[in-house]
Amino acid sequence: MNATVEGVLSANARLTGEIDVLKAELDGFTYSVSHDLRAPVRAVLGFARVVADDHGSALDEEGRRLLAVVQSEASRMGDMIDALLALSRIGREAMAYLPVDMAGLVYEVVAERAVQEQSLFDVGDLPGVCGDRVLLRQVWANLLSNAVKFSSRTPTPQLRVWATRDAARVIYHVGDNGVGFDMKCADKLFGVFQTLHRRARFPGTGAVLAMVKRIVHRHGGTVWADAQLDVGATFSFALPDEGTQ
Amino acid sequence: MTDFDDIEILLVEDNHNDAEMTMRALRKGNFLSKPSWLKDGVEVPEFVRCEGPFESRNPQQLPKLVLLDQKMPRLDGLNVLRELKGSDRTCAIPVVAMTSLNQERDLTETYRLGVNGCVTKPVQFRSFVEAVALIGMFWLCVNQVPAE
Secondary structure, eight states: OHHHHHHHHHHHHHHHHHHHHHHHHHHHHHHHHHHHHHHHHHHHHHHHHHHHHHHGGGSOHHHHHHHHHHHHHHHHHHHHHHHHHHHHHHHHSOOOOEEEOHHHHHHHHHHHSOHHHHTTEEEOOOOOEEEOHHHHHHHHHHHHHHHHHHTTTSSSOOEEEEEEEOSSEEEEEEEEOSOOOOGGGGGGTTSTTOOSSOTTTSOOOSOHHHHHHHHHHHTTOEEEEEEETTTEEEEEEEEEOOOOO | OGGGSSOSEEEEOSOHHHHHHHHHHHHHTTOOSOOEEESSTTHHHHHHHTOGGGTTSOTTOOOSEEEEESOOSSSOHHHHHHHHHTSTTTTTSOEEEEESSOOHHHHHHHHHTTOSEEEEOOSSHHHHHHHHHHHHIIIIIIOOOOOO
16 A cells, blocks of 8 residues: 555656656757747848848838838747747746745836826735745736736726635736736637737737736646736636745 | 958857847947957957967957957857956957846856856847947947956
């Protein structure tokens, strides 16, 4: 009996180790591919710009339009590559595990944004957790900028940040009264490069929430969202409640 | 070799496209004299000592700024840096490392060897031009080096 349990445990430990190795390899791969892709994209953008600046007058209107398409798509590719790099970095960097004042982090992030946006935030009591301050700051920055962005077309945007608790977790919420999304697409939301709204309305690479998910998972937590189209969205993440002492 | 005289900026870059972009960016930043461009780190020691293909260069003319790519096939940025900073004659020449991406471990070593600045080449051309102009402005117009 004991031998069986030990066998299962050691197999489990071995598999976990293998998964960690594979994850590290995948992050390394993502990093080096996106790193190497930067140089050619930089050249495409640079030379397209030279054509536009120095030879733009030799092109007719249609030629200039087509060139602008090349520039904007190459620029988007550059942003996507940088987003991939940022994502791979989350998995690669060593994580500090210290008490973090979550309320302080939120105020820091809010203060960084324009003052007129600050008045929109209603921040409730936020208990602290243990985790990596830099990464958790990124979570707040991404969720808050996401909320600001998707409520930017609402006449009176209202953003709310609050926390709840259950048996073993602290759950943080960021709510907005923006465009929301159809819950049928909820499973796509945290995927890399997934955008549920037309880019022309809400520009972005679709990596903001993927970053949030990776960071929260690295902290042993979970993340999810509730929303209703044209009414608003609430993003929540739960972290293990181990106190901050 | 008159091309290499009267120089202010020495660009060491193996990627032709990046070199062309950098030279354009310098021009856009109003640094009008053409930088001297070396395509591999191995040429740098010969260049500053006026040896080999640079024999006819004026030995009094040292560059006022070196823009140094990090990854080069024969002699990479770190070794060029070691060479330049290791000699009294060239140690005060500001060297700015141009990296494709900031990899922390590499950067620590780069700073240990005495680099004057490290810049990640931005993907967006506008940011690239801004970065190069700022580098040129500071190191050529603001920074002070020992009198010869």
